[in-house]
Amino acid sequence: MPTTLSASAARSVFDGGRGYLAACTAGIPPRSARDAVVEDVRRAAGGDIDVSRYCEAVERSRGLFAQLVGIGAERVAVGSQVSVLTSLVATAIPAGGEVLVPEGEFSSLVRPFLHTGRDLRVREVPLEALADAIGPDTGLVAFSLVQSATGEVADVAAIAAAARSHGVLTYGDATQAVGWLPVDATAVDALVCHAYKWLCAPRGAAFLALSPEFQRRITPLHAGWYAGDDPWASCYGAAFDLAPDARRLDVSPAWQAFVGAAAALEVFAAIDTQDLYVHTTGLAARFRAAMGLDEPVLPSAIVTWPDPDGRDLAALSRAGLTASGRAGRARVAFHVFNDDADVDLVLGALGRQTSAARPVVV
Structure with a gap:
């Protein structure tokens, strides 16, 4: 290609x-993604299940997503759903802190903040008023770059500038954006994206891009074997080191989803x-x-x-x-x-x- x-x-x-x-x-899905998934199922049905091949697809997907949003792969964690990755982001906000969101925002970006057990306060304002609503009590601004219900595109630059002036963290959902809208992950502190919409991947491949500072604030709630510095040495017990970069936030990937995602992301990386x-x-x-x-x-x-x-x-x-x-x-x-x-x-x-x-x- x-x-x-x-x-x-x-x-x-x-x-x-x-x-x-x-x-x-x-x-x-593009033909290449369809063919990759069909070939994987054919191999699996014949007893050819190679976990290392799946891991290669995951890492290829991570790198391609990083390329699409203009950062290094070491800043990208992999997951399965926006809501799961948002629950990780919620751990970076001090108990009782305010999370500012647009009115009518997609629930996967809102509800995890309401159910942390840490009494986070979620405040809703119109999207066009989001930048002006940021204040000294705000701990995080969470918003979709493109609104699901209306298609409205957020003024990321204005929101990010207002947040920086108050020392407030920013969290963007690019699920409705990456794949048609040029996206720069460095414009926000954290960026989440599920690849099954505009990136035309199978459902179950999601990504969380983080600034180094934001990454250090997050608690790896879902850490398992794939979050280890060496996943293959992290399969048993508690005595292993988490990865030193964003991989420490990985959840065990849905293998077949990433087989298709790697092929689909290759297409969009070429456009x-x-x-x-x-x-x-x-x-x-x-x-x-x-x-x-x-x-x-x-x-x-x-x-x-x-x-x-x-x-x-x-x-x-x-x-x-x-x-x-x-x-x-x-x-x-x-x-x-x-x-x-x-x-x-x-x-x-x-x-x-x-x-x-x-x-x-x-």
Whole structure:
């Protein structure tokens, strides 16, 4: 695979995608990820189960994710779910501290702070007010870089600057961002991402990127054999050293998930990130214009609009399109495997056409 793929060239590595507008729910695996998982199952069914091969896939995935967010692999821990990794982040906040979150934030980024048994105080404010709401009592600001329910893109720079001015830690969820939005993990103190959405990996491969200072504050609650400095010497008893870097926060990985993740992440590591950003947000902007929807403050590949009775979502389903509905809104997402024909299909299903619409090519 070339070092850099354009968005249009990258579309060719996917078999599906036409009429699939739900990368914000779950991504479509590229052929290489599909083939890797199928081959692994075939080998396993024949008795060829090689744990070292699985560990290689985990480490390859860790390195590729680090590359995608601009840091070294030693700063990335692996896990299975955002909520589990968030429970680790919660240990860095002093008992009774305030965690500031946007209103309507995804629960996996909120509820772990409410159930630590350490009386953390969770305060919700509108996303646009998040930076101004940070104060001397705030211990952590936790927010999604892109909101799941609305597709709103957070002003990470403004939030991070306000947090630094108050000596407050920042924790970003990039699950709805990495894969279409250029993301710099160094912009926040901690960054979590589940790879099954925009990175098109199997569910069960998640990553936690940490600044060295934040890493030192976290208690490795879930430490097991894979958190050891030498995992193979850490399988039994208590007398072993945890890894000296972010690997000390690893949980035992879901092997097959990382087999597929390594292949999927290789695809996204090869795509020109800026070209993909322009491609996805351009499709979304064209759809918004045809629907008469306002452009967001910051461009987004996710478009939502009020659909309280689910009528629009039902119309999309009847047309054979895959979309989603969240919080009383219809939601479509435009990804690398989508193009202008998908915009036309959605507009047609909703009874909206413009002079800018192009003929549908199936």
